[in-house]
Amino acid sequence: MITFESVTKRYADGTVAADDVSFEVPEGELVVLVGPSGCGKTTTLRMVNRMIEPTDGRITVNGEDAASVPAPRLRRDIGYVIQQVGLFPHLTIADNVATVPSLIGWDKERIGERVEELINTVGLSQEVASRYPRQLSGGQQQRVGVARALAADPPIMLMDEPFGAVDPIVRESLQDEFLRLQRELKKTILFVTHDIDEAMKMGDRIAIFNVGGILEQYATPTDLLATPANDFVVDFLGAERNLKRLALIPVSAVEHEIGPLVSEDDSSSRAQEVARESGTDWVLVTDTEKQVKGWVSINDLDGQGTVGEAEIQPFDTFVTQDESLRAALDGMVESHLNVAVRVDGDGRYEGVVTHNTLTGELK
Amino acid sequence: MAQSLFDWSWVLDNLGEIWAQLAEHIVLTVVPVGLGFLMAFPMALASIRWPRLYSPLLGVAGILFSIPTLALFVVMIPFTGLSKATAIIPLTLYTLLILLRNTVEGLKGVPSHVREAAEAMGYTRTRQLFRIELPLAVPVIIAGLRIATVNTIAYVAITALIGQGGLGNLFMDGFLRQYPTPLIVGLVLSVLLAVAADLGLLGVQHVLTPWQRDPG
Numbered sequence: 001m002i003t004f005e006s007v008t009k010r011y012a013d014g015t016v017a018a019d020d021v022s023f024e025v026p027e028g029e030l031v032v033l034v035g036p037s038g039c040g041k042t043t044t045l046r047m048v049n050r051m052i053e054p055t056d057g058r059i060t061v062n063g064e065d066a067a068s069v070p071a072p073r074l075r076r077d078i079g080y081v082i083q084q085v086g087l088f089p090h091l092t093i094a095d096n097v098a099t100v101p102s103l104i105g106w107d108k109e110r111i112g113e114r115v116e117e118l119i120n121t122v123g124l125s126q127e128v129a130s131r132y133p134r135q136l137s138g139g140q141q142q143r144v145g146v147a148r149a150l151a152a153d154p155p156i157m158l159m160d161e162p163f164g165a166v167d168p169i170v171r172e173s174l175q176d177e178f179l180r181l182q183r184e185l186k187k188t189i190l191f192v193t194h195d196i197d198e199a200m201k202m203g204d205r206i207a208i209f210n211v212g213g214i215l216e217q218y219a220t221p222t223d224l225l226a227t228p229a230n231d232f233v234v235d236f237l238g239a240e241r242n243l244k245r246l247a248l249i250p251v252s253a254v255e256h257e258i259g260p261l262v263s264e265d266d267s268s269s270r271a272q273e274v275a276r277e278s279g280t281d282w283v284l285v286t287d288t289e290k291q292v293k294g295w296v297s298i299n300d301l302d303g304q305g306t307v308g309e310a311e312i313q314p315f316d317t318f319v320t321q322d323e324s325l326r327a328a329l330d331g332m333v334e335s336h337l338n339v340a341v342r343v344d345g346d347g348r349y350e351g352v353v354t355h356n357t358l359t360g361e362l363k
Numbered sequence: 364m365a366q367s368l369f370d371w372s373w374v375l376d377n378l379g380e381i382w383a384q385l386a387e388h389i390v391l392t393v394v395p396v397g398l399g400f401l402m403a404f405p406m407a408l409a410s411i412r413w414p415r416l417y418s419p420l421l422g423v424a425g426i427l428f429s430i431p432t433l434a435l436f437v438v439m440i441p442f443t444g445l446s447k448a449t450a451i452i453p454l455t456l457y458t459l460l461i462l463l464r465n466t467v468e469g470l471k472g473v474p475s476h477v478r479e480a481a482e483a484m485g486y487t488r489t490r491q492l493f494r495i496e497l498p499l500a501v502p503v504i505i506a507g508l509r510i511a512t513v514n515t516i517a518y519v520a521i522t523a524l525i526g527q528g529g530l531g532n533l534f535m536d537g538f539l540r541q542y543p544t545p546l547i548v549g550l551v552l553s554v555l556l557a558v559a560a561d562l563g564l565l566g567v568q569h570v571l572t573p574w575q576r577d578p579g
Contacts, residue, residue: 049483076485086480090498090574099484132574148484158483 001027007057017043018213028186032199035209049078079149079157083164087133094129100152118147139170157189252321256351264308268301290348318343328353370544388529391519399458407466424460450522458511465507469500505568516557
């Protein structure tokens, strides 16, 4: 756990990088510091491992006042990842990863095993161990940076725009992999970015900073989007705030309805009755294996014996429980029916998410 | 009587003398460069630790470097006579500017993010200097040693005027006797010595910086 208690950083020239900042990073959570340049987010981060000393206030790291621990010792318990990576060019990848374990005096064998394990953990092949940093791509270097930070299994990690220097595709996969890793490792992480979308994606909680080191709001991503504290936060969250909220809510979090469901063997009159009962002018058709065939307009059922004889329109988009409500909205727009069809992992019908459910969720 | 430009028989007759002067030349190069580095290195560390020292130190080294060689040797004579020290002390002082500047610039050239990472990993200041910054400064430091060494090899010859001189004695001999052979031998050997020293230091750099070699 990291706590900031009324922390202020004022430079000699009068610039304020942190203005009476108080917040708490709970154990095992990833907290993102985000804001425009000049808002002091990096300074705030660097005060935790005393790369920068606060002018006022107190920072505790796992209950201990950071200022009371000798800086080198404090830092060995705090992983550190920066945008430029900062690998040591003259050391092999293995030696780079081994940095902190060597500093704290692990024996050779233990270091060797740990390095091998970490190279796997961050998704690199063992061949890179004997290479030098400049022989690796930017994305690979960034992975080594993460491995090096994790080496001595520090309970706390500081990450300053760690994925900022790689291209968008690599960045996205590094983010996904890191989130997967974090679910296992449950580190207490402070993460700086200027990109609100990255903040939304990575953060359990987000601290939005304004120029002059002012902490404007500290909340979970969903709370931020639902109840932004002021105009600055609204502006910073950007356009399409509701779409962003939908993107954060999984389909599994909302009710789904059974919908006007019929089987392709059902009679047309039965299908028309189902539609009438649910107040729609269409029915949703599945086969006996519960695979979705599509939908049929009740007008097309006139004069047909069974539903299967009518013209069935296919759905182009389905959602599964792990997808977001934003994907569900996309499905609705696609089908013109105001519903998104929810299926399980094997494509079997589970129900529909309705437009009303979405708007209800946004209220 | 027509005298040939180069007389091999002189070379054969004086092989011992030639070797002795070459050895002397090497000593008069290695000792000043070594001493110069021993002096410049702590000065460079101090300049990094207390940046305000750098300018004055560099200034003094620059003034020393600008004193004409011969003048400095002559100034030394009342104190140290015609001894080796009379040659070695000025030669050492001449190396300071280059060695100090290159060592400081080499250390300053370590990328700030590398330094930041080292600090954040929990390196102590001294350990960071010796484990991270110095190894990375090696190419620039060795570049300084190469210039200083080649310069010193040239200056050594001048010390023949104060009774030292290594290969410079061969120049003097040839000049005074209007006899080109020793002059040519001295010249060729000092050029070869400079080239050999330069390549040798390059080799040392190659060994010390495996991380700079191209991926195999």
